[in-house]
Amino acid sequence: MKDNMIFDCNGISLKEGDIVHDKWGYDLIVSKDDKYGWYGKLVCESGHSCENIPYSLNEKDITLKVSV
Numbered sequence: 131m132k133d134n135m136i137f138d139c140n141g142i143s144l145k146e147g148d149i150v151h152d153k154w155g156y157d158l159i160v161s162k163d164d165k166y167g168w169y170g171k172l173v174c175e176s177g178h179s180c181e182n183i184p185y186s187l188n189e190k191d192i193t194l195k196v197s198v
């Protein structure tokens with residue numbers, strides 16, 4: 131990460147709402163807020179208990195899957 135930006139392992143700039151795949155097999159929605167900075171949220175059904183659990187985004191471990 132640098133200067134308020136985040137990248138995947140291939141150097142592709144990510145933006146809020148993009149979906150990335152991490153090395154552990156999870157798909158995450160790229161999210162950002164003023165308190166926590168960049169983080170991921172699991173892709174899951176709306177209303178499911180996993181919907182709002184924050185996950186760390188390690189640039190070396192994520193690959194862009196879907197850009198919005």
